[in-house]
Amino acid sequence: IDMEPELRQALDNDEFILHLQPVYTGSSKRLSSFEALIRWQHPSRGLLPPSEFLPFIEDLGWSIELDDWVLAKTAHILSTWRRQGLNTLPIAVNICARHFQNPDLISKLKQLFSRYQLSYQDIELEITENVAMTDIQAGLNVLAQLRELGIRVSIDDFGTGYSSLAYLRRLPVDKIKIDRSFISELLRDAHNSENVIVRSLIELSHGLRKRVVAEGVETQEQLNLLNGMRCDQVQGYLLSPPVNIQLAAELLSHHW
Numbered sequence: 033i034d035m036e037p038e039l040r041q042a043l044d045n046d047e048f049i050l051h052l053q054p055v056y057t058g059s060s061k062r063l064s065s066f067e068a069l070i071r072w073q074h075p076s077r078g079l080l081p082p083s084e085f086l087p088f089i090e091d092l093g094w095s096i097e098l099d100d101w102v103l104a105k106t107a108h109i110l111s112t113w114r115r116q117g118l119n120t121l122p123i124a125v126n127i128c129a130r131h132f133q134n135p136d137l138i139s140k141l142k143q144l145f146s147r148y149q150l151s152y153q154d155i156e157l158e159i160t161e162n163v164a165m166t167d168i169q170a171g172l173n174v175l176a177q178l179r180e181l182g183i184r185v186s187i188d189d190f191g192t193g194y195s196s197l198a199y200l201r202r203l204p205v206d207k208i209k210i211d212r213s214f215i216s217e218l219l220r221d222a223h224n225s226e227n228v229i230v231r232s233l234i235e236l237s238h239g240l241r242k243r244v245v246a247e248g249v250e251t252q253e254q255l256n257l258l259n260g261m262r263c264d265q266v267q268g269y270l271l272s273p274p275v276n277i278q279l280a281a282e283l284l285s286h287h288w
C-alpha cells in the first residue's frame with residue numbers, strides 16, 4: 033500500500049497529536065518531567081500508535097520533518113501552558129538517528145527556543161544509543177554543542193544497542209533510560225541476571241554523574257526493587273500511561 037498521500041495529508045492537516053507520559057522521581061513519586069509520544073488521529077481508522085506509521089515515515093525519508101513537527105508542537109504546548117499561568121516541567125522529545133547527524137539541528141533548536149521564548153531546560157532530547165554510535169565523532173560534536181547550550185540529552189532504550197559501558201564514559205549526556213525489557217525481568221531474587229545488570233548500570237551511571245530512568249515500570253515490586261537500587265526516576269504504566277495534553281495539564285496543576 034502507498035501511504036504517501038495519506039501521510040502527506042496528515043502532516044499538512046495536523047492530524048498528528050502528542051500524548052505525554054509522566055516521569056516520576058523514584059522514591060517520592062513526585063512528577064519530574066514528561067515524554068512526548070506521537071499518535072495519528074486518523075480520519076477513519078481512529079487513533080493510531082507510532083508502530084502503524086513511523087516505519088512508513090522513515091521509508092519516505094520524512095523522519096526529520098516529523099521530528100520538527102514534534103519539536104514545534106512541544107514548544108507550543110509549553111508556551112500555551114505558561115500563558116495560562118501553569119508552572120511547567122520539562123518535556124522530552126524523541127529525535128531520530130538521521131536528524132542527530134544533521135548539521136542544522138543546533139541552529140533550528142536555537143530558533144525554536146527563541147521563537148517560543150523557552151529556556152534550554154524546557155525541552156530535553158532522547159536519542160537511542162546507536163545514534164551517537166554510528167558516527168562517533170559527529171555524534172560527540174553535536175552532544176558537546178547541546179551541552180554547551182544547556183539542552184539536556186538522554187540515551188533511550190539503553191542496554192539494547194551495541195555501545196560498550198566504556199563508551200558511556202565519553203558521552204556527554206545527562207540521563208540514561210534503561211530499556212523496559214530489563215525492567216520487566218526484574219525479580220525478587222537479587223542474583224537474577226537482569227537485577228545484576230540493572231543494579232550495575234545504575235551504579236556505573238551514577239559514578240559517571242548521570243541520572244538513571246527506568247522505563248516500563250508496571251508493578252509495585254519492580255518499583256520497590258528500583259528504589260532499593262537508587263534509581264533516580266521511573267516511567268511506566270504503574271505510575272501513568274501516556275495521557276492527552278488536557279490531562280497532563282491537570283497533573284501539572286496538582287503537582288505544584
Ligand code: G
Nearest residue numbers: 068069070081082083086099102126127128
Ligand atoms: O508510544 P509508543 O509506546 O507506542 O511508541 C512506540 C515507539 O515509537 C517508541 O519506541 C517511541 O520511541 C517511538 N516514538 C513515539 N513517539 C515518537 C516521536 O514523536 N518521534 C519519534 N522519532 N519516535 C517516537
Ligand code: G
Nearest residue numbers: 069126188247248249250267268269270274
Ligand atoms: O522507545 P521509547 O522509550 O521512546 O518508547 C516508549 C514507549 O513505551 C511508548 O510507546 C509507551 O507507550 C510505552 N510504554 C510506556 N510505559 C510502558 C509500560 O509500563 N509498559 C509497556 N509495555 N510499554 C510502556
Ligand code: MN
Nearest residue numbers: 067126158188
Ligand atoms: Mn523514548
Ligand code: NA
Nearest residue numbers: 188189211247
Ligand atoms: Na525506550
